[in-house]
Structure formats: C-alpha cells, structure tokens
Amino acid sequence: MSDVKPILSVRGLVKRFGGLLATDHIDFDLLPGEVHAVIGPNGAGxxxxxxxxxxxxxxxxGSIVFGDVDITHKPVPERAKAGVGRSYQISQVFRDMTALExxxxxxxxxxASSFSFLSSxxxxxxxxxxxxxHLRLCGLGARENTVVSILAHGEHRQLELAMTLATRPTVLLLDEPMAGMSQAESVDMINLLKEIKKHYAVVLVEHxxxxxxxxxxxxxxxxxxxxxxxxxxxxxxxxxxxxxAYLGDQEEV
Known part of the structure; x- marks a missing residue:
C-alpha cells in the first residue's frame, strides 16, 4: 500500500490556540479506498x-493536498465541491422536514442551481x-417521507451520512458516527460503514x-x-x- 499515491496528504499540520498546540506537526496520508482511523484520548486534537x-x-x-491540489487555504464550499464530505459528532439535520427533503x-x-426553491x-x-x-444505501429507503423529528437517534446518524453522500464526495470525514448510539444501533452503523467503505476513502474519528x-x-x-x-x-x-498512552484505558481491547 505504501507505493499507492495518497488521495489526501497532510504534512506538518499545526493549529495553535494561544499557547496550546492542538495539532502538532501532523503528517498523515489517506490512500484510495482505505479507512484510516484517528483515535486517541479526549483532548488529543x-x-x-x-x-x-x-x-x-x-x-x-503545514499543508493539505487533495489529489494534486493544495487545499490548505480553500474554504469549506470549495472543498465540498472538490469532493471532501464531512459528517459531525452532533447530528446536523432539519428536524421539521422529511428524510428525503x-x-x-x-x-x-x-x-449550480443551489439557490432554487425546494419545490423545483x-x-x-x-x-x-x-x-x-443514498437513503436506500444508508438503510432509510422506507423512511423517505418520514419527518426527521420522529426518527430514532441511530436513524438521524444514518440520515446525516446519506446527506453527506449526496454531496458526491470522494473522501468522507466521519466524526464519531457512533456517538450516542445504543449497542444495536452501533452494530447497524458498523455494517453500514462496511458497505460505504467499498466506495469511498474514509477518515474515521471514533471512540x-x-x-x-x-x-x-x-x-x-x-x-x-x-x-x-x-x-x-x-x-x-x-x-x-x-x-x-490510550488502549490500556479501553475496556473493549
């Protein structure tokens, strides 16, 4: 795998908050078709x-290169259009609308018509x-006309993933997709992500x-x-x- 050109390449990435080095000269590569997980204790960055x-x-x-393009200083919309999709630790959905909407x-x-009315x-x-x-892929095919406010928490996370996939990314940035899930919901999400990983390169942050x-x-x-x-x-x-440093505190390991 080391001979494969990374789809995302990070070199010397630094972020300071006052005197705190939140990210300290990080080097990181994401290869095509792989899931590269980032783990660590709370506050690790x-x-x-x-x-x-x-x-x-x-x-x-530092620098962030996506494909052959330096995106270090490109804003979120440009990265999204280039193919970088992100899901969040806290679900970002419109609760009064249906899953399909x-x-x-x-x-x-x-x-290009991103400011047209939803009806059109x-x-x-x-x-x-x-x-x-994307709803079917994420296990919500039967819930397309369901108002989001009555979906279960695990279904919210599935919906958010479907929304991320709808932006047509080539790289997925997933921030704790199992956060707040029951054990059964987590198993469902793991199975879903096993299917998703066949089609996308993924950076996964997960506890x-x-x-x-x-x-x-x-x-x-x-x-x-x-x-x-x-x-x-x-x-x-x-x-x-x-x-x-970390795994000794994890009961799962």
Missing part, C-alpha cells in the same frame, strides 16, 4: 484535525433518484474501538496533538506505547 481537513479551521502551519437539500448544495428540486428526476439511492478495529485499514493514534504511531489494527493492538 482529533476533531481539530478533522476540522482542518474540512476547511473549518485554518492551519497555522433533507437529502435533497444536501444534494442541491453542490448544484422535486421536478429534477435525476436529483430525486440520487437522493433516494468505539470495536468499530475502529472492525473497519480500519490503518490507524493513527493521536496524543497531545501529535501522531504517536500509525499502523494496521494488529500493529496498533500490540504496540506497547499505544497500550500505555
């Missing part, structure tokens, strides 16, 4: 790192079918170690804003530094 990849935080130093709005954001979007058969496809070791091709362990080590799930499990 994982969400800060993801926010810099998405364009929500501007790095103080939520996905259509997300899809519309990448269209329902006349776009291509957009409608794409939205329904659920069962999910991480089940899904990841490689894992980077972040501690105090620095990458302690990167390796396969097996290498990470057996690494003594990782056990001492």
């Amino acid at each position: 994982k969400t800060t790192f993801l926010s810099q990849l998405a364009g929500e935080l501007r790095p103080d130093e 939520n996905v259509l709005l997300a899809a519309q954001a990448t269209e 979007v329902f006349d776009d058969e291509k957009l409608l079918e794409a939205a329904r496809h 659920d170690m069962d999910a991480v070791f089940s899904l990841a091709d490689r894992i980077s362990v972040l501690v105090y804003g620095r990458v302690l080590v990167t390796g396969t799930p097996e290498e990470i499990r057996e690494n003594e530094l990782v056990k001492e």
